[in-house]
Amino acid sequence: MMTPSSRPGGPEAIKAARTTWRRSQIVESAARLMEEHGFHDMSVSALAREAGISVGTVYQYVDNKEDVLLLVIEDILKAYAQQVPQAMSGIADPLERLAAGFLSYCGVVDSYQTATLLAYRESRSLSRSGLHSVISHEIETTGLLVAELDAAVAAGTLRTHDTALVGSDLVFLAHMWALKRWQLRDRMTVEAYGRAQLGLVLGGLIDAKQRERYAHLLAVPGAASAPARAAARTRAGGGRR
Amino acid sequence: MMTPSSRPGGPEAIKAARTTWRRSQIVESAARLMEEHGFHDMSVSALAREAGISVGTVYQYVDNKEDVLLLVIEDILKAYAQQVPQAMSGIADPLERLAAGFLSYCGVVDSYQTATLLAYRESRSLSRSGLHSVISHEIETTGLLVAELDAAVAAGTLRTHDTALVGSDLVFLAHMWALKRWQLRDRMTVEAYGRAQLGLVLGGLIDAKQRERYAHLLAVPGAASAPARAAARTRAGGGRR
DNA sequence: AGTTCGAATGAACGGTCGTTCACCGGAGGC
DNA sequence: GCCTCCGGTGAACGACCGTTCATTCGAACT
Structure with missing residues (x-):
């Protein structure tokens, strides 16, 4: 008897997939921006814009x-x-x-x-x-x-x-x-x-x-x-x- | 007849010597700080402190x-x-x-x-x-x-x-x-x-x-x-x- | 329709920074 | 002594930044 949380595609899996997705958005956008501007001249708000998400969302998936x-x-x-x-x-x-x-x-x-x-x-x-x-x-x-x-x-x-x-x-x-x-x-x-x-x-x-x-x-x-x-x-x- | 400004050790020479001296103070202090902190994490005020001069003096000898x-x-x-x-x-x-x-x-x-x-x-x-x-x-x-x-x-x-x-x-x-x-x-x-x-x-x-x-x-x-x-x-x- | 929960939002916050400039002090000249 | 000039000072200014959090929205459930 599978519990709801262990079903394939359950909430954890959805959450994990979203985390993976958001992280890759952030990482790919960051790589593009840092290639051109370096780490220091890339602001988090520019990163959010490049990734098409809000600044607050960035911080939901990375610590800093x-x-x-x-x-x-x-x-x-x-x-x-x-x-x-x-x-x-x-x-x-x-x-x-x-x-x-x-x-x-x-x-x-x-x-x-x-x-x-x-x-x-x-x-x-x-x-x-x-x-x-x-x-x-x-x-x-x-x-x-x-x-x-x-x-x-x-x-x-x-x-x-x-x-x-x-x-x-x-x-x-x-x-x-x-x-x-x-x-x-x-x-x-x-x-x-x-x-x-x-x-x-x-x-x-x-x-x-x-x-x-x-x-x-x-x-x-x-x-x-x-x-x-x-x-x-x-x-x-x-x-x- | 030497004019005042062309005398050895005249005002221009003093000014040039001071510029050279201040610049080397700044450059040596900057090298030390940047070795440890990098360019971005070295503030101009920290540089001034390290060189033993004021922030305003730094800007007298370097543009930025x-x-x-x-x-x-x-x-x-x-x-x-x-x-x-x-x-x-x-x-x-x-x-x-x-x-x-x-x-x-x-x-x-x-x-x-x-x-x-x-x-x-x-x-x-x-x-x-x-x-x-x-x-x-x-x-x-x-x-x-x-x-x-x-x-x-x-x-x-x-x-x-x-x-x-x-x-x-x-x-x-x-x-x-x-x-x-x-x-x-x-x-x-x-x-x-x-x-x-x-x-x-x-x-x-x-x-x-x-x-x-x-x-x-x-x-x-x-x-x-x-x-x-x-x-x-x-x-x-x-x-x- | 109403409620709950989770994700997303972006303005606000507090901090730091690079740079400027009004002011001061000292030296030199009269 | 008074005046002028030059070099030095550091607080102020304006800008930007990383991070937070009150609010909103949308989806799912009852």
């Missing part, structure tokens, strides 16, 4: 203005946490796992450029716990890449190196796609970008005897200099390298 | 609040413009010039960490002309490094590559010292950091036949694997790699 910022950034943290491990799963080779994880990371940065920028720009406006959340997620994701770097070093695929620094470099270079988009966006696709950076970093690390095996990750002239270059250009869809 | 931000950032732009070319001068080899320029750039970032951070965080609060100034200076300095990369490629020292992207990478990795200082600062000195990043980037670019000649720039195991590693550790003064 900083909460809005946090919700926008949490979207990207969730995407990292989901998409990066997923891209790496089912792949046995550490270097291939690294490549898949890094390219996926770049893809998330591309899809959430505003959130990436906000995480850098507005870290001062986050609460302690909000900032801690951002940082610990980054450490966690960096750790996934570092683990593969370590495995590749142990397998002799990569030369010995400071893998923690390399992992941080990769994450930072992924962020560069958003932070320096004024410089990069008109020059290449995010996929070409990710492959170029991966090739550059790995090119300095890879054991000489492994270059041919991973030539598809290096994307720099190697033994098959001319063909690899022509192939890379085709893949980038005309992006200049 | 944004002007303060611009003055802080202009300090670092001036330092780049002066120190990077200077570090590169008198060196004939393109790769050595590149190394000197990049390490100098890292040094400037280290000395002006607040300004580096502010340039990223507060670009939204700059006027059009202020932002244009920041961006064009960055393009200019990146261009110095790119020119050396191009020269090294032409000399056959480096393999063919997208030198514009590599130049941007180097500049961005220099900024990383400030942006990710929470991760890096306790692990290595800025010099060790600069050398590690330079070695990583160049390691992926350098022609195999040139590795031995530039082993001091690569700082990765090469032909003299064990000695190079021991030397690098000594140079870093205990920094872990």
Whole structure:
């Protein structure tokens, strides 16, 4: 015997659906406004107007203005946490796992450029716990890449190196796609970008005897200099390298 | 016959000296406060208090609040413009010039960490002309490094590559010292950091036949694997790699 | 039709801010 | 001593903001 509150579509479900709906209205509108104006020059009344709701309604669904910022950034943290491990799963080779994880990371940065920028720009406006959340997620994701770097070093695929620094470099270079988009966006696709950076970093690390095996990750002239270059250009869809 | 206004130490000189003095009081105090609070959460009254002057005096020497931000950032732009070319001068080899320029750039970032951070965080609060100034200076300095990369490629020292992207990478990795200082600062000195990043980037670019000649720039195991590693550790003064 | 409840509203509130300007004090000149 | 000028001061001003809450509206129930 189902009670009224446990029926599918009952009041709780309606309320939860409304909360989810209103929150996404608020978050999407906030992302648009913050992309243009930043956190500080976005007023809550402008946000309400953009979302098509009243100021009081905003406060029914978020605690305060900083909460809005946090919700926008949490979207990207969730995407990292989901998409990066997923891209790496089912792949046995550490270097291939690294490549898949890094390219996926770049893809998330591309899809959430505003959130990436906000995480850098507005870290001062986050609460302690909000900032801690951002940082610990980054450490966690960096750790996934570092683990593969370590495995590749142990397998002799990569030369010995400071893998923690390399992992941080990769994450930072992924962020560069958003932070320096004024410089990069008109020059290449995010996929070409990710492959170029991966090739550059790995090119300095890879054991000489492994270059041919991973030539598809290096994307720099190697033994098959001319063909690899022509192939890379085709893949980038005309992006200049 | 010198007129009163042209005498050394005349009223204009006194006024100019006072302006310079007051401005530096304001800029130094602002840098301190913005490091902790950011631009938005620093009030002009707090700035006046920190500088030990009145609010009205602040406005005698700066036009408005944004002007303060611009003055802080202009300090670092001036330092780049002066120190990077200077570090590169008198060196004939393109790769050595590149190394000197990049390490100098890292040094400037280290000395002006607040300004580096502010340039990223507060670009939204700059006027059009202020932002244009920041961006064009960055393009200019990146261009110095790119020119050396191009020269090294032409000399056959480096393999063919997208030198514009590599130049941007180097500049961005220099900024990383400030942006990710929470991760890096306790692990290595800025010099060790600069050398590690330079070695990583160049390691992926350098022609195999040139590795031995530039082993001091690569700082990765090469032909003299064990000695190079021991030397690098000594140079870093205990920094872990 | 009347009542109740929940969601939405937007004016009001209290606070903070960037900027201005009337006033003051000190130094220099006569 | 008196006057003028310049630099400094900080309260006042006007604007804007984040947040709250008294009120209204609409839907559902009796």
